[in-house]
Each structure stands twice: as structure tokens, then as C-alpha cells.
Amino acid sequence: MALPVEDSTFRNSMRLLASGVTIVATSFQGRRSGLTATAVCSLALSPARVLASINMQGHTYGLVSESRCMSVNLLAQDHQLLAERFAAKRAAEDEDRFVYGEWTTAMTGAPMLADALAALDCRVTEIIPLDTHAILIGVVEDISFGPHRPPLIHFEAGFTSVLARAETHS
């Protein structure tokens, strides 16, 4: 076995993996919780499924484990402030985060961001713990679409967006 790579080297490499930005949110017994997540991907069709990897030490993980539902809200460039608020260290109550943005309640009970590029309401069918993080697998039960606009992108530890197609060089 080779020695594991340094965490700092790994972090530097992952800064170069661009990603869309989402808020994963849930609700259980009247309590809402959510966090900014970039480790989200499409998984499979029939039924439609998505995967999200989230830290197991956070409130959101605890609530998802109980509620077994989550929304995955794809953020637009104009959601940067919201992304920062849902990424911040917890101050007081999780509920404070939902003061920002317009949130509705999905069929599963999860909070849905009304103007997300797309908001997916998911039943969490599998939770795969892996040390610090857990992989959540959600079967998508409903999808709503907000106004079409540029996506929020996370790259090199900051937020940006995409080049308009006409601006690309290839």
C-alpha cells in the first residue's frame, strides 16, 4: 500500500474540480435544516435518482436520517449570498437560514427553494456512511423549475458562473 496523500495536496486538487452549487434541505417534526453542497450528482434513471454526500456531524445529516427526505436545490448565480449563508458555521438555529430565499414545502415535507434553477424533492432510500461523510441516495418524486439563468459554480474555493456559450473559445 502506498502512503496516503497529504490532506492539503488533496484539497488543492479538489479546488480544481469545478461544480454546480446546491442547497440540500430537509424537515423533520417542524424543524428545518439545510446546507450548501457541491458533492451532488445525477445517479440513474427509472426511477430518477440523485446522490449527495454530506458531513455526518451537521444538523442536516441528523434530520435527514429521521425524515428520510431531502430537497436538492440547484442554485443560480444570483444565489451566491444564499449559498454563503447555508455554508456558514452554525450560529444559532438552523431555522435562521431559511429567512433568506423563498421556501415552500414539497410533497415529502422538505423545504424547496422557489426560484432554484431546478428543485428536486427526494425520498432518501439509502444512507451509506463513510467515516466523516455519508452518501445519501434520493429517489426523485417531484421537480420544479425556476426562471432560467446562469448557474452558480464553485471553483478554486470561490464562486463564479459559466461563460455564455458564444463566449467559449472552442
Add this chain to the structure above:
Amino acid sequence: MALPVEDSTFRNSMRLLASGVTIVATSFQGRRSGLTATAVCSLALSPARVLASINMQGHTYGLVSESRCMSVNLLAQDHQLLAERFAAKRAAEDEDRFVYGEWTTAMTGAPMLADALAALDCRVTEIIPLDTHAILIGVVEDISFGPHRPPLIHFEAGFTSVLARAETHS
């Protein structure tokens, strides 16, 4: 249980999930195989781990199951043609794909793209099958960095890149 959402609706929502673009590659008994993958994310530290979700019907999955190693190569904007070639339907041999790009051999045996933004050499420690796709979990054993340049981004079924930070509007 709610009715599952239509595959087409799900596809339309996933077009809006921007992502970096990678090539996941492996080698087993002298045979190389690789594919363009956007469902890749950072998973955990100590040890550093990444996750890639790939189709189980492809050659790459078959080889990874045997070799238990993979490289995850983060593509730059100038790799668009390479991304298209590794995403194309298989014509003849997988080996033909490696004619494009400069490939070296990593410690695990996996092919590494010399000028990737970052190339991660991984030991595949877990393979979690989920119908059509499998989640591969790789412990990162080595990382090499290529020249720094804009990343390749997949969004709305096409390729683009990010706005330079100065061009962002927030």
C-alpha cells in the same frame, strides 16, 4: 408513494446541474479503458477519497472491477475534444481513445493524463452497484498537477468554462 418523475423531466433538471468534467480511466492486464464522467465528487479526507458514478454496462466498469484502480483526470477547457472522444459510443477498441492526449502510467497502473488540471491515482476500495450505475469509491494514492488553466464545464448538455473571477457580477 408518489409516482416517479418522468425520465425526460429528470434529464431536463440535470442539464441545469453544472459540473466539472473528468476522464475516469483504468488498466488491467495490458488493456486500458476510460470514459468521460461528470458524476465525480470529493468524498472525505484522511484518507483522501473520491467518488465516481459510472455506467455498469461499459468496458471501463468491467475493467475497474478487475483492476480495482482508477485515475480521475480533471479536464481543462482545452480538453474539450478529448472529453468528446472519451464520451463517444465505442467504435473499435478502447485503446483507440488513448491515441489522443498524453498518457502516462500511474503507480496503481491506471493511465494518467499528463496535462490534466489534476490527475488522481486511486485504489478502488468500494464498488456499490445501483441498477444501471455503480458508485466507485477511490482512496487517492497519488496526485499530479498539470499547467493551471480554465476548467472544462458541462452545462445544458454542452461544454463551456467558467467566468474569470473579475468577470463575475457579485
